[in-house]
Amino acid sequence: MTKIAPIALTIGEPGGVGPELALKAWLKRKEQNLAPFCVLSPITILTRAAEQLGQDIQIKVVSDISETSRIFDDALPVLALDAGDSPPVCGVASAATADIVIESITKAVKLCEAGNASAVVTNPIQKSALYAAGFRHPGHTEFLAELAGPGTVPVMMLANAKLRVVPLTIHIALTEVPKQLTPELIMEQCQITAAALQRDFGVEHPRLALAGLNPHAGEDGTMGTEEQTIMMPAINALRAKGLNVIGPMPADTMFHDEARENYDVALCPYHDQALIPVKTLDFHGGVNVTLGLPFIRTSPDHGTALNIAGKGIARPDSLIAALKMAAEMATKRLATGA
Numbered sequence: 344m345t346k347i348a349p350i351a352l353t354i355g356e357p358g359g360v361g362p363e364l365a366l367k368a369w370l371k372r373k374e375q376n377l378a379p380f381c382v383l384s385p386i387t388i389l390t391r392a393a394e395q396l397g398q399d400i401q402i403k404v405v406s407d408i409s410e411t412s413r414i415f416d417d418a419l420p421v422l423a424l425d426a427g428d429s430p431p432v433c434g435v436a437s438a439a440t441a442d443i444v445i446e447s448i449t450k451a452v453k454l455c456e457a458g459n460a461s462a463v464v465t466n467p468i469q470k471s472a473l474y475a476a477g478f479r480h481p482g483h484t485e486f487l488a489e490l491a492g493p494g495t496v497p498v499m500m501l502a503n504a505k506l507r508v509v510p511l512t513i514h515i516a517l518t519e520v521p522k523q524l525t526p527e528l529i530m531e532q533c534q535i536t537a538a539a540l541q542r543d544f545g546v547e548h549p550r551l552a553l554a555g556l557n558p559h560a561g562e563d564g565t566m567g568t569e570e571q572t573i574m575m576p577a578i579n580a581l582r583a584k585g586l587n588v589i590g591p592m593p594a595d596t597m598f599h600d601e602a603r604e605n606y607d608v609a610l611c612p613y614h615d616q617a618l619i620p621v622k623t624l625d626f627h628g629g630v631n632v633t634l635g636l637p638f639i640r641t642s643p644d645h646g647t648a649l650n651i652a653g654k655g656i657a658r659p660d661s662l663i664a665a666l667k668m669a670a671e672m673a674t675k676r677l678a679t680g681a
């Protein structure tokens with residue numbers, strides 16, 4: 344069987360749990376049967392994290408990501424960055440390391456675009472630290488879409504074994520949500536999601552469930568009218584295109600065990616409506632995957648966890664799930680030519 348190219352793993356916020364998770368995932372490479380990955384980072388960040396973990400971990404700088412597969416069994420491959428070393432303080436996010444964080448992401452994307460990496464897997468970034476350094480994207484999702492080029496519409500999907508969710512709006516204030524929720528936005532996000540479920544997740548006939556914005560999905564317009572004026576027109580237009588969409592559904596009753604059997608993905612008007620159920624059902628098994636990009640990108644569902652960084656107690660499960668999902672997507676695309 345043809346093997347996929349190595350996965351490019353970004354370092355994320357150096358003061359957060361990313362470096363520790365990269366090491367812990369590599370330590371579990373055999374037990375978890377992980378596809379080879381290479382970390383894009385100054386090596387010192389990883390050697391210091393290994394010292395903190397008290398583990399004798401072989402870390403090897405590679406000059407080209409193609410060396411990854413050859414050494415992965417014996418050492419954690421690291422591709423150095425142009426950004427110089429700027430020692431992070433564990434548990435403290437700093438604008439001083441923003442150049443490392445950003446170069447790690449941009450380099451990973453370039454490797455994918457050149458066909459030298461099969462996927463980008465990102466460690467969590469501390470958004471506020473990057474904003475302080477002048478980064479003007481709300482998060483990875485929007486930044487990756489810009490790197491991918493004009494016309495790219497990214498869709499954030501979080502998935503674990505129990506639930507898939509898409510927040511239709513992402514990192515915006517709640518007051519902005521009704522203003523940004525339009526039939527066009529809903530239709531675009533639903534269509535990209537349905538196509539991705541077919542292409543990458545083996546869901547031949549995706550069933551989409553749209554959560555209402557208001558309590559009780561508006562209770563026939565008595566508790567808000569967006570369901571009638573914005574959501575129903577989008578649903579009708581999507582159905583006319585042949586998509587299987589149900590809703591708008593009262594959001595409080597669509598996530599219990601029996602309700603989740605009725606759909607393959609829930610699309611929700613705002614961030615917390617989507618992310619609370621998925622993180623509550625399985626925090627450590629969750630993966631954040633960006634749909635609609637010309638390359639594969641996954642990430643753990645959690646953040647930088649500054650409160651536990653450097654303590655050796657961060658769980659690598661979600662990063663491992665992200666690495667596995669990326670490898671599965673890449674393998675499927677390679678096999679099917681999709």
Ligand SMILES: NC(=O)C1=CN([C@@H]2O[C@H](COP(=O)(O)OP(=O)(O)OC[C@H]3O[C@@H](n4cnc5c(N)ncnc54)[C@H](O)[C@@H]3O)[C@@H](O)[C@H]2O)C=CC1
Nearest residue numbers: 466467468469470471642644645646647648650651657658
């Ligand atoms: N993909 C990304 O880059 C993401 C970045 N973030 C960023 O992370 C920062 C912190 O966000 P928070 O809301 O505090 O969420 P968080 O996920 O970093 O932490 C929430 C709680 O979960 C715990 N936790 C997180 N990951 C863990 C792990 N691997 N093992 C054990 N416990 C873990 C933390 O210790 C904390 O108690 C923010 O700047 C946020 O924007 C948040 C989500 C995703």
Ligand SMILES: NCC(=O)COP(=O)(O)O
Nearest residue numbers: 482483484485618631642
């Ligand atoms: N709450 C999800 C999150 O913050 C992930 O954002 P992104 O950095 O993957 O865009």
